[in-house]
Amino acid sequence: MNTVLEINNLTKKYGRITAVNNLSLSIERGSVFGILGPNGSGKTTTLGILLDVINKTSGEFSWFGQPPTKEVRKRIGAILETPIFYPYLNAVKNLEIVAEIKGVPKSNIDISLQKVDLFERRFDNFKTYSLGMRQRLSIASALLCDPEVMILDEPTNGLDPQGIAEIRGLIQQIAKDGKTIILASHLLDEVQKVCSHFCVLKRGKLLHVGTVDEVTKGAELVEVMANNPALLEQALQQFKGVKNISKEEDKFIVTLSEGQSAADLNQFLFDQKLVATHLLTQRKSLEKQFLEVLAQSDHA
Numbered sequence: 001m002n003t004v005l006e007i008n009n010l011t012k013k014y015g016r017i018t019a020v021n022n023l024s025l026s027i028e029r030g031s032v033f034g035i036l037g038p039n040g041s042g043k044t045t046t047l048g049i050l051l052d053v054i055n056k057t058s059g060e061f062s063w064f065g066q067p068p069t070k071e072v073r074k075r076i077g078a079i080l081e082t083p084i085f086y087p088y089l090n091a092v093k094n095l096e097i098v099a100e101i102k103g104v105p106k107s108n109i110d111i112s113l114q115k116v117d118l119f120e121r122r123f124d125n126f127k128t129y130s131l132g133m134r135q136r137l138s139i140a141s142a143l144l145c146d147p148e149v150m151i152l153d154e155p156t157n158g159l160d161p162q163g164i165a166e167i168r169g170l171i172q173q174i175a176k177d178g179k180t181i182i183l184a185s186h187l188l189d190e191v192q193k194v195c196s197h198f199c200v201l202k203r204g205k206l207l208h209v210g211t212v213d214e215v216t217k218g219a220e221l222v223e224v225m226a227n228n229p230a231l232l233e234q235a236l237q238q239f240k241g242v243k244n245i246s247k248e249e250d251k252f253i254v255t256l257s258e259g260q261s262a263a264d265l266n267q268f269l270f271d272q273k274l275v276a277t278h279l280l281t282q283r284k285s286l287e288k289q290f291l292e293v294l295a296q297s298d299h300a
């Protein structure tokens, strides 16, 4: 893999608000990179800077190992906001206008429409399109110049479950075609389903970066219950293989250290003369990890 995007100490201040705070990241070719963060964490501002529509306050970034010139920018397709299409023109006519503006050959239009599965509906007026189809047309317009990188900001916002599934499938398809995708989302589930890598931003600061796999396939989470919750809690605190314990009523959710299994925990409890009435291993979800990372940052 080679590096598509390198960000070094990027900062954006709006008066007293620091929207992006000393952010450093690198994104490799072929990855689907999720920028995850609650509302106001600086995702859109970061993407805006990378696309040259927002001025940075300080820091640097490079695309494909080169400074971010207009020429380099042509290798990137982006949807920051839903583009404005003409309601009384069909998809082909709308994309012809986009192609004209971008200086892209019109022969790319049919290919783009096929990629987003709108070819059959290409002669229908835009106003007859569902929200999902409108979003797919936006993606087709970003694909017109056959970019190496696609940037999508909250691509499934406002869509119904079917529209969400379609867009997610489409993102995966575009990634399979070899494009690098950078997508901002506040939806953990979306990032978990679609992305290979992700970072977590909060108030403009980078809290975590890594692969989705290492989070979801990493440490085990075990639900434990026993007849005597107080004794169980004491025992759990003594177990050396515990990384974190949280409580949901009488049920304890135990994050095990790397290499520890539910069987080790069960054996330990048994040695303490405690019998677990409930012992369930969960795979760690991105959601739990994300909430933990955010909670830890509150105590930092």
Ligand SMILES: Nc1ncnc2c1ncn2[C@@H]1O[C@H](COP(=O)(O)OP(=O)(O)OP(=O)(O)O)[C@@H](O)[C@H]1O
Pocket (backbone or CB within 6 Å): 014, 017, 018, 019, 037, 038, 039, 040, 041, 042, 043, 044, 045, 046, 186
């Ligand atoms: N033009 C602006 N002027 C002043 N403050 C701004 C401006 N744009 C963004 N901000 C502030 O910068 C911070 C980051 O906003 P940004 O929109 O980048 O976050 P986000 O993670 O994309 O959030 P959302 O998911 O709600 O779009 C917020 O505190 C926001 O209020």
